[in-house]
Amino acid sequence: MRHEETIFSGFGGQGALFAGQLLAYSGMAEDLHVTWIPSYGPEMRGGTANCTVIVSEMEIGAPIIRHPTAAVVLNLPSMEKYEPLVKPGGVLVVNTSLVDIESERDDIRVIALPASDIAEELGNARMANVVALGALIEATGLVDFETVEQQLEEHLSERQREWLKPNKKALHEGAARAKSE
Amino acid sequence: MRHEETIFSGFGGQGALFAGQLLAYSGMAEDLHVTWIPSYGPEMRGGTANCTVIVSEMEIGAPIIRHPTAAVVLNLPSMEKYEPLVKPGGVLVVNTSLVDIESERDDIRVIALPASDIAEELGNARMANVVALGALIEATGLVDFETVEQQLEEHLSERQREWLKPNKKALHEGAARAKSE
Amino acid sequence: MAKGMVVIDVDRCKGCGLCTHVCPVDILALSTDSFNAKGYRHVIVTDEEKCIGCASCATICPDVVFTVYRRKRQRKAAAAKA
Amino acid sequence: MAKGMVVIDVDRCKGCGLCTHVCPVDILALSTDSFNAKGYRHVIVTDEEKCIGCASCATICPDVVFTVYRRKRQRKAAAAKA
Amino acid sequence: MAKELLKGNVAFAEAAVRNGLEAYFGYPITPQSEGLEHLSGRLIEEGRVFLQAESEVAAINMVYGAACAGVRVMTSTSGPGLALMAEGLSYIAGSEVPVVIVNMMRGGPGLGNIQPAQADYNFMTKSAGHGDFRPLVLAPSSVQEIIDMVGLAFELAEKYRTLVMIAGDGSIGQMMESAELPPMQPVRETRPDWAVTGAKGREKNVITSLALGAENLERLNLRLQEKLAEVKANEVRYQTYDTDDADLLLIAYGTVGRICTSVVREARKAGIKVGLLRPQTLWPFAEDKIRELAEQARGVLVVEMSAGQMLEDVERAVAGAAPIRFHGRLGGVVPMVDEIMADLKKLDAETK
Amino acid sequence: MAKELLKGNVAFAEAAVRNGLEAYFGYPITPQSEGLEHLSGRLIEEGRVFLQAESEVAAINMVYGAACAGVRVMTSTSGPGLALMAEGLSYIAGSEVPVVIVNMMRGGPGLGNIQPAQADYNFMTKSAGHGDFRPLVLAPSSVQEIIDMVGLAFELAEKYRTLVMIAGDGSIGQMMESAELPPMQPVRETRPDWAVTGAKGREKNVITSLALGAENLERLNLRLQEKLAEVKANEVRYQTYDTDDADLLLIAYGTVGRICTSVVREARKAGIKVGLLRPQTLWPFAEDKIRELAEQARGVLVVEMSAGQMLEDVERAVAGAAPIRFHGRLGGVVPMVDEIMADLKKLDAETK
Amino acid sequence: MSVRVKDIPEEMEVVYDFPEAVAKVDTHYCPGCVHGIVHRLVGEVIDELGIRERTIGVAPVGCSVLAYNYFTVDFVEAAHGRAPAMAAGIKRTSPDKVVFTYQGDGDLAAIGTAEIIHAANRGDLLTTVFINNAIYGMTGGQMAPTTLPGMVTTSTPTGRDCAVAGYPVKMSEILAETAGAVYITRETATDIPSIRKTKKAIKRAFLAQMNGLGFACVEVLSTCPTNWHQDPWEAMQWSKEKMTEVFPLGAYKMTDEVKALKA
Amino acid sequence: MSVRVKDIPEEMEVVYDFPEAVAKVDTHYCPGCVHGIVHRLVGEVIDELGIRERTIGVAPVGCSVLAYNYFTVDFVEAAHGRAPAMAAGIKRTSPDKVVFTYQGDGDLAAIGTAEIIHAANRGDLLTTVFINNAIYGMTGGQMAPTTLPGMVTTSTPTGRDCAVAGYPVKMSEILAETAGAVYITRETATDIPSIRKTKKAIKRAFLAQMNGLGFACVEVLSTCPTNWHQDPWEAMQWSKEKMTEVFPLGAYKMTDEVKALKA
């Protein structure tokens, strides 16, 4: 059964919320149940932004969970907060460009990749979120990459349209790194 | 047992509330339990003002009653409202200067006197309230006239001090009329 | 015949006396011997013949007691004077 | 020797860049190669010798990053110039 | 002090002055304005602070400020004004500063009228604003009692650093009765150490109801709840009349409570063994005592000047132990002895 | 309509537009501002009325005015804003005009924080202002449900000429979920005959909550109470999950209600026969159904994001028929499945 | 109601008659209260403009709370101070109607300060009649924001000490500073000329709305014989002398478009 | 906090140092937000006046809600818009203390309109620092009462249409009409001279209070880089050019006594 409870977390501008939405849209496109819920508020200002995305074949009860089955951490505070919480057997995607500590968990699959650097190489460090999403999807197989590409096309904002192609590349580059890990 | 539940009622300026207070002060001076409670509010404006005074040897529960044991009505609307409510065996003091209807009750004692005219004769129609109070006290014997005189002395407002003597006269004149009724 | 005329709705009057102060010909007063239904000493006209129909009384009366009439012919002239 | 000198509390800096626009001798810039503890590209002094200790940087900095010093002797003269 | 004939509104105001009230901020509203008026003269006379605010919203926030400054402060109002204070009350509760508020209830909802009512019971006892808090609510039934409760209110407010409300009604406010005022107490000379008085020789004090992060706010709330539990354990107050052998139990507070003392008297004369429980605190509520009395009774009659607000608390307390009937008058109508008697007789007959 | 991924705040706002909302007046406050923002664009686009008011006090009185004019109108807010609306809500109730209000509850009291909470339950169901009235309160637990409830809210508000509140929480407002919006409905073309539309060809209409004379106001109140009784008889709504054979009964609403569906699933897996009653109307409250289910159950567990507000209504309803336990989280903390499970297991053990 | 109708001679024509927009009921106002005069003026203006059937009034909380009983137009009763907000809600959803608020000084200048300023600043198409009697009439004569320095009220028993209780609030001066206001004037109603002038101002204020120009407010310096403890005529004189000293008369804002209106 | 303290040469003396009244903690403000600058100025003024130990601050609801964390003086946190009322409650019961409110434009010019006007009109001895950034910063960039015409915000997605959404509210102009205000000025903080001038104004506003003169308010035209979607420096220029057009700078009220103060 496809079912994944993922937390995306990073600094305000890193696009954790958008990466989460992309996953939610993709889940929906594949007729799965989805919920997306952000943390919000003044603590966001200059602080950390995160969201919880549940994608499931079942109807979703609790949209907020204590222990995610997967986590994507884009910066150090996120790593410190969520690494310990991932359920045994789960997945942790770490942006090593900004996280200089290593996970000590051996009961989860840790995918460590320099997402920001990879993104910068592709033209814009802000695509680190999509790089990490690619890695996550590769690791969980929750949705098809094709679906995610479609959703990128539909939901990238006007201002970002020029970045569509690089984003797709970022997605696959993330996936490739995850595979090679 | 001394116990009387009296309603004083009249136009805004007729001093029904003050007459009631005078009775309450007098009751207190004689170590009785007393409550005084006015009707109040915008309906007073240009309308009718009334208060309920309970003087009793017992502790007073309800300060508001449906059926007074006595009523002092200084104008027509008050007559219409309270005449029917007086308890059988009770007392009704009517200011005939402003009330041109007669009570048809034969189960209460009705004291009809032209209080405003009497007061005017004594110098000021505004003392009708005290005339009526005199009649009431004569009829009920609730407190001593001496006590009321004392309370008049203590509670007549600064502006009214010059009217102290006429007020005392008004009190006794009211009593006299009640006696002769 | 009077230039003007007022009709008084006696029971609307609250006896405030404002009209008595503004009547230019001083023909309004409060009753001294009667009360109206509300219990007020109400307005009365002391000399109907003097009324010029200027409507000052109606203009200041807070209780819309007056209806005011004026002779048709003289109307324009009166207005010009006012 | 420089007329002035600034001490930078690097980790207070949020990299807003305001100070870089107001330094009269243009010696403030944002780091391009390092982040501070808060994760910002922080202010750096590109040529310490040029600082005149005018405190413009401190005046505009929203995050109280600067402490500013000036040479004692020249103080009056500098103040007069400003 | 000798007994005087005192109007409820004047009485609570003067009692506050004598209990060392340092500041009053308020906005006129019938039927409590005489309290404000009395204080406008007395406080200035005494060199203390009186200010007629531009609204109840401003008044409650001035009160909030003064309470933060550590002085003994109060306001008074009625229905519509109380409603406007809801946000401020919630801030005060969240900040744990001591404040006393007199609410002379009048007929609602909306502008309603200015006759006595008891329809703000729920508002005061359960939700005087957003979030989880409860004021301590005292319910006087006579002029003497409101005098006494003013002193008690300050004591409790300061002891628990909490909001205390005095739930009067138009009748209590407007009534004159003979009563005795307390002697004049001097104003406190020091301010509590949590107050904002300038950070001189100590760390700064901050008073806020903001707590970023759910866990932090939960901690604050748990502390509030603990305090409320303590209040609940210690401060339940009520009076009973002839309950020892009562077959039937009357429950009523405030003006209705005192009217019911007349009912008890009459009913006993008529051979009905009725007792009365008159809550003096509406929150905390005398639920244990009520349960105990209900277990001995054939039936319970709740009388209120509302559509039945305390009634629900009685229902919870009685929890099925006895049948409950309700006699409520609305919109400013004060129930009379005879109508309560009628319902009591019915209950008597039904439960015999 | 196809399913879309919709944020709760945007969803309720767009649902309102499609249900013929004619006017919105509001003031920004987290966590519901996206609703206001969405309407700021959409209503103007549609040639209808949107106005950002200077405060919640102004907003609710603008809403009141528009409702008197006979249009479909709403506002939305959260804790502090709702508290500021209390007086206006009471006027609206007293005037019997239909109004819909969305309250996305956040942590309180005071400024608190902006995390999801359910601590305005008492305020909304028992005393949204001074005087005797109760709004009808709907409690959605998903984005789809809040969409559906917006339509229902207008229907009920207009049917009963009453105040209807939608009790959401920050989580419902901020969450995105796939949901289906209703088709676009045209705006009503006529206005009700009680509305103020100019006294043309008819007697003037007057809308007021003032009733001088206690008897008059009592009459108005009795009419209100009758209406409330009708609402109580007809409009109780709830959902049950696996209650048929349940030994234990969970009661929770809104976000916590949906979390409890996960609890039921897990508990059943663990062999505990638990059922869930999720109230969809908080007032009127499903007291009869709860009593019925409690009678069949060994124990009841109430879960709320509050210190126990609905709890008291459950206590009244259960009236001793089964033991009741409470699990509450405060200040914006959302209870997790595991902690509820733990309490459920305890209850299971205790009542075996 | 018993009107003693005499025979009206043929050659007489009516020059003042009971306004259609004023209801034929007794008001609860005290004898000589200016509220009654201004009510009448508003009624006359509504008649003259022919808008009785499309006018909606908003009554305040204050002595004029029952204003809705005294007109023959649709009316709502607002919460204390919130008449402008309520009126905005009505007007914006009923742009073809003429909406006015009638407010006292406590209502408008104390508790309702924010609402009136923002309605004015938004340029809401509303007409406000503002009765400044320097007192809280309805609640028994407490200090109003507009109470004069030194004036004794039930909440300033030794006279308003401005250093403590604050200074009289000048609402027309303040409202004139709002962008959306097109006509802000302070009038009085203490003698025949000033009453006539006030009526003109009220008419102009209605016309400003009807012509879509913006917000208009007519402040009327008034009286409260009852709480001032003066007889009605005395009160008129006191208002004329003392109140105008603190509250200078005149138009504080009048745009050219408003000036061009024929009132 | 790691200050890289170099060796300070003997002949150097400090000309700018961390103010004692400012707390040594990080603020939550966005990079380049003027809130930070004005906080610092307030701290400097408190230091210069030597009143840190008898000053009480009142924080608003808005981005500066946490102001209480950023000073080393006693502080309370008010309800949205009610800071002046709360401050009045404090000041009147603590006349020997120096009390200031720090408020945003939503706080002061929308929901708190009545409270600020009445505090000013009463002449309450308070100092108000008013940050006008033409937006609701904290709640995500909705229109403020001071939002400029045409400006896009999250609640005016097609730009503020004043005919519908109302016009920018000019609080300094309005406050200048209140009797109890002695010093009302509008400043900006977009370059070194204007920041220095603003600091002087703030100092004067504190002195006005300390000398018992009356109410004082310093409006500071500010920025909100985040919700304006501009970089901080760009935002400064935009504020300087566009905001001053709608909100002219200068002292709107300054009594002679205030003028005489040495700030």
Ligand SMILES: Cc1ncc(C[n+]2csc(CCOP(=O)(O)OP(=O)(O)O)c2C)c(N)n1
């Ligand atoms: C929220 C609220 N606060 C207070 C009151 C009490 N109240 C009724 S009218 C009034 C003041 C009336 O004064 P004003 O507006 O000047 O009108 P006036 O009676 O003088 O004409 C007050 C304070 C109320 N009804 N509602």
Ligand SMILES: Cc1ncc(C[n+]2csc(CCOP(=O)(O)OP(=O)(O)O)c2C)c(N)n1
């Ligand atoms: C009663 C109430 N209404 C609304 C809010 C939500 N709110 C918080 S801050 C704010 C506006 C802040 O804007 P401003 O005062 O301009 O300050 P800024 O953030 O721009 O500095 C609002 C509407 C609230 N906390 N309380």
Ligand code: SF4
């Ligand atoms: S119309 Fe003129 S003259 Fe005639 S009574 Fe009236 S005021 Fe006097």
Ligand code: SF4
């Ligand atoms: S002005 Fe009107 S109410 Fe007053 S006395 Fe004259 S007629 Fe009567």
Ligand code: SF4
């Ligand atoms: S003190 Fe003046 S010269 Fe030195 S760095 Fe700062 S701004 Fe530049």
Ligand code: SF4
């Ligand atoms: S102004 Fe301050 S915060 Fe901004 S870049 Fe310069 S040092 Fe850093």
Ligand code: SF4
């Ligand atoms: S109290 Fe004053 S304002 Fe009110 S009706 Fe009487 S005179 Fe007029």
Ligand code: SF4
């Ligand atoms: S949101 Fe705007 S006002 Fe708030 S801290 Fe950020 S830049 Fe400053």
Ligand SMILES: [Mg+2]
């Ligand atoms: Mg007034």
Ligand SMILES: [Mg+2]
């Ligand atoms: Mg702002």
